[in-house]
Amino acid sequence: MNPLFATLAEDHRDALVAYYLGQIVPQHPVEGARGLVTEQDLYEFLLIDNQVSAQVDTSRIAMGMASLQQYIHAIFNGMEPGYLGMLEGREQEQWRVAKSEYSVWGANQKLRDYPENYLVPSLRLKQTEAFREFIGNTDQSRISKDSVQRALVHYLDRFERISNLQIISGYIDGLDFRKADYYFIGRENVEPRAWFWRKVAVYFDDPEAARAEDDDYLSPTAWDEWMPVEVPKGHDVVLMRPLVLDGRLYAVWVEQHREQRPVPAARAELPGLQEEVRCYTVKLAYRSLEGTWSVPMSYRLEQDGVIRNPRLVAFVNEADPQAKKIVIGFTSVSGLTAEGLALDLRFNVLFQGMVEKDGGDGTLIERIVSGIYHFIEPPNGLQHPLATDAPMHVQVRNNPSGKYAVVGQLNNRIFLSCSMGLDDNGPHVRIYGRSNLVLGYEYPYTSDFVLTIYQEGEEPWRRVYRRQFNGKLETDVKTLTVDGSEPIVVSLGFPEVGLESVNHYDVTFPPSVPAAPLLVTSRGGHFLDLESLGLKGLRYVRLNTLFAKELVARAMVSVDALLSWDTQHIEETALPAEGIKQLMDFHGANGRYFWELFFHIPHAVAWRLHN
Template sequence: MNPLFARLAEDHRDALVAYYLGQIVPQHSVPAGRGLVTEQDLYEFLLIDNQVSAKVETSRIAMGIASLQQYIHAIFNGMEPGYLGMLEGREQEQWRVAKSEYSVWGANQKLLDYPENYLVPSLRLKQTEAFREFIGNTDQSRISKDSVQRALVHYLDRFERISNLQITSGYIDGLDFRKADYYFIGRENVEPRAWFWRKVAVYFDDPEEGRAEDDDYLSPTAWDEWMPVAVPKGHDVVLMRPLVLDGRLYAVWVERHREQRPVPAARAEVPGLQEEVPRYTVKLAYRSLEGTWSVPMSYALEQDGDLQNPRLVAFVNEADPQAKKIVIGFTAIKGTPAEGLALDLRFNVLFQGMVESDGGDGTLIERIVSGINHFIEPPNGLHHPLATDAPMQLQVRNNPSGERVIAGPFNNRIYLDCRMGLDDSGPHLRIRGLSDLWLGYHQPYTGDFVIAAYRGQTTLWEVTYSRPFNGKVETDLHIEPLEDREPLVVSVGFPEEVLTSRNHYDITFPASVPAAPLLVTSRGGHFLDLGSLGLKGLRYVRLNTLFAKELVARAMVSVDALLSWDTQHIEETGLPGEGVKQLMDFHGANGRYFWELFFHIPHAVAWRLHN
């Protein structure tokens, strides 16, 4: 364009913008149009670029597309009225990461249309360590049947070691067993036994949401690999349990060692004889962010001798969120009484903190025995944070039918702090500081206030307290246990001679904590029993594989023998209570390895040959 005409076009543009802002905006028919002040305001309102240079060539179609793009961007960025809250988080995330820019959208579209051209096996997420070693081994030489066979044999050797571990215990990191991380401890079946741990992300939808199709199986990628627990070789580990505190994995185990001591005179045929007596030590270690294990902290137990049916209990007591404690109990069902210890979690990473033991007087045992009894049976249960005194989501709201606001200088704020618990006495309600009254009155005032509970027209209890009202008021009210879980109405207020009104609250108790999933064994197979979760499509999850040796044998013959169609039809033991054998389980805990063996490894070899 001629520079003169370009300058005239830009002047004409500026004149139109000024005319619109000065003459049309004050008399605009739309209220939003009367608030425009700057050129940027006009740009956002009319969806046109009113400051574009005359050097830019365009067309009516291109301008329409640009306006539409701007309009869509404004919707997703929350700048367009009328669309607030209408877009789901998933849609907004998809727009930001894949559709908001041409270049990014084009790249994602190519991945969707032609994924085989862009998927690099070595960059795949959720690879097992054995698969990474397979890629490394095949990259060191030309692809041939012999090189692939050697790499496959090495892959299956790694898989065979962890395919049939003895699953001994587990821990659930949370009280909602449908949406929590599950941790497992396994050990080798041959001496010297090595110990391992692994995690699985169990997240199922609430059945009330009507999405039962999502609970047919656990995704193979939800399982992490078995990783070793740093237990020195040669140590006799009797029992081990995992637990999780604030996202950090801990391992608790009991070691048995033998020490010499004099034979009691009643049994000694010759004075001075020595005998070997088994002694036990509890050890606790944690896993650092770098993946290494700390030096274990040790606690010697008083129990000795050969114990029958020993049990180890380990969980996190969350009664005080600011001072959580790891609680450990070790006992023999037919042996001596339980020993317990609680570790104060306000210690540093070297475990150089305070250790509380029962000291022989039983005071600590009395505090934690309810939790230990809760977990001691069944022995194959998965542990979880202790629910007693742990805050739970009670539905507390003002009672619409009986809501009356306290008048006078005491009506600023009234707080209701309730906790729901579950222990060996059953469900109970602990009302801590039910009358946490924050008073907007600056002078101390001593008076009475009343706390009462009702069910229907019946008064269950009523308590009167006398406290100085100069801030937060706490009561020692503690009601337990509740025989039922019917809705309860609690009122907080003042006696009639002081003020005639009270605040009323409806308290609806949540469903009781369900029974935790179990670890069960059937004909050599280990299973996670999720029956307590009430899933419609899933009951048992297979945790081990019994035919790894057969896979190794086929790999020693040839690659074709291993990857044949018949291999994928190897039968496994049936589910508990069923006599029918099942085909290779691609949805079990070892499903990641089967997917890699029959899909990702052939794809990796084909990708190498293609390139």
């Protein structure tokens, strides 16, 4: 623009601003506008730039867009009346981060419209170690069929080693089996057998809230890779189980070794003869934050000789959350006797020795037995924490007035003690009455003390105890098998005649421990059976792959042979409950590798060629 006309235009602008502020504002029909004083006030009210110079080329459309943008900015910044409190914090955050500036908004819009141009394969989350090595191998040379083929063969070599591990055992870190981390132990099928562990984050909605498609499969990215368990070489490991304590992974295994011992006199033909005897040792190690394994702690077992179909139990006892215990059991298939081991959080031995199935005196031994025998059958079940012998939830339902009756369970007079246990028959409750009443003058008063238990659909159980009220009265312990569905009513106190005092208790049980998922095998395939979770669309999750050698053979031929359409139609073994074979399972435990092989690896190569 000519300098003369530019000066005239700016003077004309200033005159209009002065006229508006001096003549129109005092008589403005909008009351809020009558307080405008400066050019900035006018700018915020009319949403126009009244100080722009004549050197800026613009148009009515550009001016309208600028006014609209200023209006939106004023709304999000709380400067525009009428919108206070209408915008959520999420909307305001999104505006400030991604939409308030043209450059940032444009970049985000490109990501939305053309995401394929901004996906960098090397930055993808949840990469396997084999995929990272593939990227590293291909980055070291120019992309060609030969270099890609060599990298693919190396990738499949890594996959082949862990694709068909024998799944030995599992552990669930929590009692909500729909929302917990599952840990698995696997071992190689050939000697010397290396041992591995892996984790999967299981998350399914509650049955009432879940949609039909919510539980069709576990996401492949929910599975971590197989990682080695560092077992000293040359050791004969019989069984191994994982357990988790306060977020830290532990591995428990039983080693077998042979010792020379004197032949018992009853069998010895000559004195001084020696024989070879199998001995067993429990080893316990934990995984550090750096990913290394601690030096195993050893605990020699009393059992020796040949043990047919041994069982190993390992779980965390959470009856006392402040003093959790590691419980380990080792027994034979008969399960008549088991050797138990209990450790505190500092690995001090609290108990070690043989425990009888039906024995126990209510102390730690009984609690150990409850947990060990709960897990012996089925042997293919996943183990989990238990809160055996935890205090039950007891409430006073009513309390008739009586000479010695005081309202409330903690009346320090007559009260009920309950504890929960678990054995191979299911949950049971132990109930007994106590009183610290001291009655009598020279000698403790002796009277009848009655314990009555009412269960739905059964005759009342009633016992009358002749006891001295010396402050330490206790009845015998009554053990009841319960399912936890219905409460029971317990009355405790004096008979209805004479001294009238009876406390009534409504005993409500916590939910019983549900059945845990199982590890099953069928035609060489290993599966996780989730029937106990009651899912609508999923029961079996495939845990291994049997055709890894075929993938390696195709990769040795060519890249095209490996990535052909036919390769993705290789048949898997049929599910245990079905006779129909399935095609390559992209939703199983090894689904991450198949997604990488047929999607992420081709994309990584194409990205390299594109750049």
